[in-house]
Every structure is written in structure tokens, then in C-alpha cells.
Amino acid sequence: MTTAAYTSHLPANAGWFARAEAWLDHKGKGAWIAAMVLGFIFFWPVGLALLAYMIWSKRMFSKSCRTASRHHEGRKAAWAAMKPSGNSAFDAYKADTLRRLEAEQEAFEQFLERLREAKDKSEFDQFMDDRERRAKAEADESENA
Known part of the structure; x- marks a missing residue:
């Protein structure tokens, strides 16, 4: 799958963090957890930072990262279709x-x-x-x- 599929809502000059976040959201909650575990394995402050970010952004306790972003995109597209x-x-x-x-x-x-x-x-x-x-x-x- 191309990067355009999960970065279409990002601005053209989005940084590496925004692209990585979009990629992980596209892959789902499992990818976030895997990134956090790898962060703990290689350098524990990175794993801790990812855990804090997941809790702060409510990614840890939501049903699915993909579902939330798809729902938001669908709502945005529906609103854009209704605007004059x-x-x-x-x-x-x-x-x-x-x-x-x-x-x-x-x-x-x-x-x-x-x-x-x-x-x-x-x-x-x-x-x-x-x-x-x-x-x-x-x-x-x-x-x-």
C-alpha cells in the first residue's frame, strides 16, 4: 500500500513524527504496542515516551486507531459534501x-x-x-x- 493511503490527510510538509503516527494509526493498535515494546527493549525512555503518548492521546484505551481515524475522515468528507x-x-x-x-x-x-x-x-x-x-x-x- 502506498503512503498516500494513510498520509492523505497530512499537509505536504508534515514531519517524520506525523508520518510515523499516521503509519502506526493505519496499522492499528497492535503496531502501537509493538513500537512501544521495541522502544522498551532498545532504549527504555523511548518505550516510556510512547506509552505516555498512547495514554495521553487515548490510543491505548480506544477500540481501534484505524476505526477512529476512518470515522473522522468519513465525517469530514460528509461535511465537505454538504457545504456550498x-x-x-x-x-x-x-x-x-x-x-x-x-x-x-x-x-x-x-x-x-x-x-x-x-x-x-x-x-x-x-x-x-x-x-x-x-x-x-x-x-x-x-x-x-
Whole structure:
């Protein structure tokens, strides 16, 4: 994976610390813990500094570093999509496109619901037919015996 995948939110002149932090966040909590352990092994003040940083930045007790950063990026992208661009023609086009997409999504969800109902009905009809056949077979069997 390229560095652009996890450093896209950083400024172009970000230092080595910011790039390292973004890389560790991308790899997850395990990478942070491994870096801390290696820091303790090679030079204990580095491990201690990493532990302090992880506690201070709440990386130690959060669910996952990746989840938090992805959630933040998604929220930022959603907010950016809703902001007006300043170009009224583009904003009108964007609003029209969003309305159209919402209508298509609603129509698709209704289609899926009808599809589920049809599948449920066909499965129920098949169950009832099988049940009727079994009942007839049992009745024939009891008459012949």
C-alpha cells in the first residue's frame, strides 16, 4: 500500500513524527504496542515516551486507531459534501443529483422488499405443497395398511 493511503490527510510538509503516527494509526493498535515494546527493549525512555503518548492521546484505551481515524475522515468528507461550493450552478446540480440518488435508493429498497416478499411467499408455498404431499402419502399409506 502506498503512503498516500494513510498520509492523505497530512499537509505536504508534515514531519517524520506525523508520518510515523499516521503509519502506526493505519496499522492499528497492535503496531502501537509493538513500537512501544521495541522502544522498551532498545532504549527504555523511548518505550516510556510512547506509552505516555498512547495514554495521553487515548490510543491505548480506544477500540481501534484505524476505526477512529476512518470515522473522522468519513465525517469530514460528509461535511465537505454538504457545504456550498460558492458556484450556484454546481450547487443546484449537486442538490438535484442528490435528490435523484435518494429517489433511486428508495426505489431500489422498495424493489428489494418486494423481492424478499416474493421469495418468502414462494418458500412458504413450497412448504405448504410439501406438507400436503406428505399428508396425502401418509393417508395413502394408512389406507393400504
